[in-house]
Amino acid sequence: xxxxxxxxxxxxxxxxxxxxxxxxxxxxxxxxxxxxxxxxxxxxxxxxxxxxxxxxxxxxxxxxxxxxxxxxxxxxxxxxxxxxxxxxxxxxxxxxxxxxxxxxxxxxxxxxxxxxxxxxxxxxxxxxxxxxxxxxxxxxxxxxxxxxxxxxxxxxxxxxxxxxxxxxxxxxxxxxxxxxxxxxxxxxxxxxxxxxxxxxxxxxxxxxxxxxxxxxxxxxxxxxxxxxxx
Numbered sequence: 001x002x003x004x005x006x007x008x009x010x011x012x013x014x015x016x017x018x019x020x021x022x023x024x025x026x027x028x029x030x031x032x033x034x035x036x037x038x039x040x041x042x043x044x045x046x047x048x049x050x051x052x053x054x055x056x057x058x059x060x061x062x063x064x065x066x067x068x069x070x071x072x073x074x075x076x077x078x079x080x081x082x083x084x085x086x087x088x089x090x091x092x093x094x095x096x097x098x099x100x101x102x103x104x105x106x107x108x109x110x111x112x113x114x115x116x117x118x119x120x121x122x123x124x125x126x127x128x129x130x131x132x133x134x135x136x137x138x139x140x141x142x143x144x145x146x147x148x149x150x151x152x153x154x155x156x157x158x159x160x161x162x163x164x165x166x167x168x169x170x171x172x173x174x175x176x177x178x179x180x181x182x183x184x185x186x187x188x189x190x191x192x193x194x195x196x197x198x199x200x201x202x203x204x205x206x207x208x209x210x211x212x213x214x215x216x217x218x219x220x221x222x223x224x225x226x227x228x229x230x
Contacts, residue, residue, distance in 0.1 A: 005066075009204065012063020016201025019056035022049050023194030027187040033120040035112050038102050047098035054091040058084055060201050061149075067204055068158040076152030082145025089138035093118075120183065146171025146193060159203050167196035 026046050031037040065072070065080040072079075096115075105112050114124025118132050150168025154161050170192030178186040 009063045009066050012059050013201045013204030015056040016060025016064060017198045017205060019053045019060050020194040020198030020201060022053040024191050026050065027190050030184065030187055032184060033116045035105060035109060035116065038112060039105050044098055044102065047094050050094040051091060051098060054087040054094065057087040063204060064200055068153065068156045071156035071158055072152035075148055079145050079149030079152050082141045083149050086138050086142040086145055089134060093135060143171050143175065159200050163196050163199035163203065166192050170196055
């Protein structure tokens with residue numbers, strides 16, 4: 001079976017759908033970033049899901065960018081690279097949260113508390129080195145990357161513009177609204193980005209499916225016409 005670039009892009013749309021859906025679902029059920037949470041089954045499930053989301057997000061973004069690479073130009077390229085950087089930097093953090101931090105909860109509680117301080121804004125007694133800066137870089141890549149990629153996708157007009165606009169607005173929404181809502185309730189502001197990504201992914205996946213169906217119908221018609229002429 002020959003795998004074409006169009007098929008790969010279509011499956012990338014499915015990956016974007018899954019990544020966006022995971023991002024939406026985990027927000028209201030995410031455990032608190034406190035030491036007592038890290039040894040629970042809920043913590044492991046959520047953090048593992050976030051790791052899967054990052055991998056799927058990288059694949060999905062690649063497909064979304066490839067579908068409109070000529071139309072989005074340099075603005076789209078910058079947004080794609082920055083948004084991908086967010087997923088790439090987040091992946092090792094959530095992997096550690098899922099599989100390493102729970103093992104240290106009893107053996108090194110001071111480290112765990114300091115580690116969680118990266119995310120909850122309450123620094124512990126241990127110096128975490130460059131890790132807080134890397135996590136901050138991931139947040140910046142998320143905000144700027146989503147904004148630029150959303151704007152470029154909106155301007156390109158290949159994928160749904162409402163979804164592109166939701167992505168652009170959703171990524172900067174926390175800057176405006178998070179100061180008004182205490183953590184962890186501010187997680188709700190991540191929902192629009194997840195919805196936008198799932199929407200764009202569905203559009204990409206369904207578009208390729210429709211094109212494949214049209215192509216198959218055209219081929220069938222071409223094969224039937226000579227038979228009818230006979």
